[in-house]
Amino acid sequence: MTGSEPTEVAFFETGTDAEDAERDGSRSAPGDDRRLPPPDLARRLFDVSPISTVVIDSAGAIVYANERAIETLRLSSDEIVKRAYEPSEWNISYEDGTPIPVDEHPVARVFDTGEPEYGFEHWLELPDGTERWLVTNSRPVANDAGDVEYVVVAFEDVTDLKRRGERLLSDHMRRLEFRADQSAVPPSLRVEEGERRIEVESVVSLPDDETIQYMGTSDLSASDFVTAVEEVPHYVDVRLLSTSDGYSRIEARAEEATVSEVFQSLGGQPRAVIIAQDEVRFLGELPGDVDHRLAAEGIRRFHDNVELVSEDLVYSPHLLYDIVADALTDRQLATLDAAYFSGYFDTPRTSTGGELADRFGVTRQTFNQHLRKAQRSVLEHLFEEVDRGH
Helix, strand or coil: CCCHHHHHHHHCCCHHHHHHHHHCCCCCCCCCCCCCCCHHHHHHHHHHCCCEEEEEECCCEEEEECHHHHHHHCCCHHHHHCCECCHHHHCEECCCCCECCHHHCHHHHHHHHCCCEEEEEEEEECCCCCEEEEEEEEEEEECCCCCEEEEEEEEEECHHHHHHHHHHHCCEEEEEEEEEEHHHCCHHHCCCCCCEEEEEEEEEECHHHCEEEEEEECCCCHHHHHHHHHCCCCEEEEEEEEEECCEEEEEEEECCCCHHHHHHHCCCEEEEEEECCCEEEEEEEEECCCCHHHHHHHHCCCCCCCEEEEEEEEECCCCHHHHHHHHCCHHHHHHHHHHHHCCCCCCCCCCCHHHHHHHHCCCHHHHHHHHHHHHHHHHHHHHHHHHHHC
16 A cells, blocks of 8 residues: 555644644633644554554555554554455454445445444454454544545454343353263273263363363262373362262363363353263353354364264243353452352361462452452342342
8 A cells, every 4th residue: 555654644743733833822722621742642642542443544545553453453553554444355244244335334434424433333354264343433534624534443342242242132051962082081081881970060260271170070989080180181280179978079270271161162151071981972051142063163172073962952041140240350250150169158168268369379368359349249239139129
């Protein structure tokens, strides 16, 4: 794209006239508190803005992209400014997958009408093939004659919020069972006859892509259960939490991705792993509007011969958990989840606050703060929402 650098510089030289006016004593009208910063400061502010921002000139060329935009679009600055804003350059589409025509693009409308366009939502396909849901706000920059010279587009990636909203709107869960051969099962877990079932109670995310996983079984003794899980390459720091009525519960830290995380990453829940003589089966649930093929693709990273063997759609009404999970931060939810499944609330406790704080790599004081805030949110939703209902 030729001429982009001079255009980009010109866009950021808007502070020059203001500086000249200040020297002339006529910087702004009385009562007008707006001040144009020097051009170098204007660029620096755009560069570090937490909102993804690009600038498009009247020829339709992108002449500037800030650091956040580069992160969101997963392209270099040079790659971005070589493109035009047209949908064909970016593979953008409406929610149903229909490509967005040029004349319906908000930038085209802003250039045509001179009026801003706010809250435009669309899918964008990134270079790696993944899709992200963006919300864009576009505003014109006009010259002295009133003609639109540039359009500034600010956008945010709200894919996670959109998917969370879709999960909350879905009244059904899909219960799935996948089967693979037994080749990846540790020797101590293999069986000659019958089955061994391991319940997956919870998967809690930690920093650096690690997880804590809580599991239980009635099909192994406590010592055999710990030994078997320790043989799985993904797990370290396996410890027994409790044994009651023949059911043993353990906590294990996973330093790498696991099959159980596949369900969780898609908004669902892992439920169990069943080991039989010639196969291993993975049971889990996904939101009713999530394609089961996504789960199969994820499990194939661990078992390339996986296949879906059963699928049931079950009713799942919106419960308090959905509301609370939406209200808590990720760290607060993880803290509450770990405290509950590790036995922190049991009498006697099977995990202490210090042990859980170590798992999260924080001080005990910080852990307690996260836990208290999470507990308070649960109680607020339980009692205050009930009171409003009356």
